[in-house]
Amino acid sequence: MRGRGRGAWWQDRFENMGARITAPRELVIDILHNTDDHMSASDVYIQAHQINPSIGLTTVYRTLEMLTQLGIVQKFDFGDGKARFELVNNPGGKKHHHHLICLRCKTIVDYSEFLEEELEFVRKTQNKLSKKHNFQITDHAISFYGFCERCR
Amino acid sequence: MRGRGRGAWWQDRFENMGARITAPRELVIDILHNTDDHMSASDVYIQAHQINPSIGLTTVYRTLEMLTQLGIVQKFDFGDGKARFELVNNPGGKKHHHHLICLRCKTIVDYSEFLEEELEFVRKTQNKLSKKHNFQITDHAISFYGFCERCR
DNA sequence: TTAGTAATGAAAATCATTTTCAATAAGATC
DNA sequence: GATCTTATTGAAAATGATTTTCATTACTAA
Known part of the structure; x- marks a missing residue:
């Protein structure tokens, strides 16, 4: 790594x-x-x-x-x-993050909190997927969509 | 729903x-x-x-x-x-799925297996994120990237 | 009705991205 | 080193998905 x-x-x-x-x-x-x-x-x-x-x-x-x-x-x-x-950025690293996106004003929030559960979830899913579909998986992306405070 | x-x-x-x-x-x-x-x-x-x-x-x-x-x-x-x-598609539903994408040939595999853990992970993360960043979250997307069998 | 506003379609414009092509740089082979 | 071969590069031109413009039509509310 x-x-x-x-x-x-x-x-x-x-x-x-x-x-x-x-x-x-x-x-x-x-x-x-x-x-x-x-x-x-x-x-x-x-x-x-x-x-x-x-x-x-x-x-x-x-x-x-x-x-x-x-x-x-x-x-x-x-x-x-x-x-x-x-x-x-590799999943354990400091800069690893995902995005929270406002559908209206398109503000992007980078979040890197709350990643503990992700790590486990991604690891398991990645294993299963790569076996089943014969993929060599190198990366993933997770995005949440919604409306920010100002755009509700 | x-x-x-x-x-x-x-x-x-x-x-x-x-x-x-x-x-x-x-x-x-x-x-x-x-x-x-x-x-x-x-x-x-x-x-x-x-x-x-x-x-x-x-x-x-x-x-x-x-x-x-x-x-x-x-x-x-x-x-x-x-x-x-x-x-x-709502997360519990039959058509809910995510994508596995080959970086080289750009084949897209829709997968809807292995979603049990996702459900829990997404629920928790969504809760935390929406509170912390004051978002009303309506949706999410998860993608895995890598190389398919033919493109390794 | 009638006024006011939202929605529509065709054509024109925009602009991010790709392609073309000639020039250059790097690696391999002798 | 000299030479061949191939990868990389930059400028200019082309492409093509998406947006904008604008005049027209369809709703909605009064």
Whole structure:
């Protein structure tokens, strides 16, 4: 689960796919690693471009798509027309969280409390599902929908 | 939870919002009610249009957006560029299910087994979250991601 | 009726995302 | 090292799902 040496957990996934670890890709991961926001592709691009102006928007899109397929990044649709991206955090970790979403104003609350029961529930369900459907499960997402205080 | 008389559960939500129950809206709900597919707006439009050719694509989009905001329909993004819609099913019901998604080929497996533990977990978490964050929670979604047999 | 408002459809506009394509960089092979 | 092969990249153009505009129609309430 932890990085080994200076290598990070995600580098294994790159190797398995024969994908190269390039400057743009590292930068995208780095940016996602250092934020708690739900960033859109364009948000990532703006930051990346400030650090390294040679990076193009297309590459950001391609990198995010690739990272999503590798299970390194999770892609969300909160209903505002742009996809949002987050680095995957392992279930026990500090940054692991889920979303509580207001259907009207689309406010997103990240919650990381109350995860004790989730851990057990997810573990069991994941085991059963992966056996039954022959999946190698790498991640999960849980979202609650409703109306926030102001939108009731 | 059940419809009362010929009224259906979702009609209450319409009334609360002062929204009219019109032919196009009923038709969209009806179509979603009678499928197990994950339909895109355009899928819904094609069916709707066959039944009632006067219905426009715009209305289908507007209706799906509205139903999503009312918590009657759930909107999903499975990563193929089109939003997918499903009628919300209450957690105890037969059609309640969640998704297992292959990150590579984007196959979606609907699963409705192994929901016993979910019921309890969701109930508790929902209670705690709604108190702490002052939300009226109406629904939830759980997704597992990974690689299917063919894509490992 | 009649006024006021919500809902609708067609066409046009928007805009996030993809595709194309030529250029570059990296790895493998000799 | 030189060369071949393939992956990666960026800019510009294309795509296509979704939204907006706007004139029309259908309700609802008075």
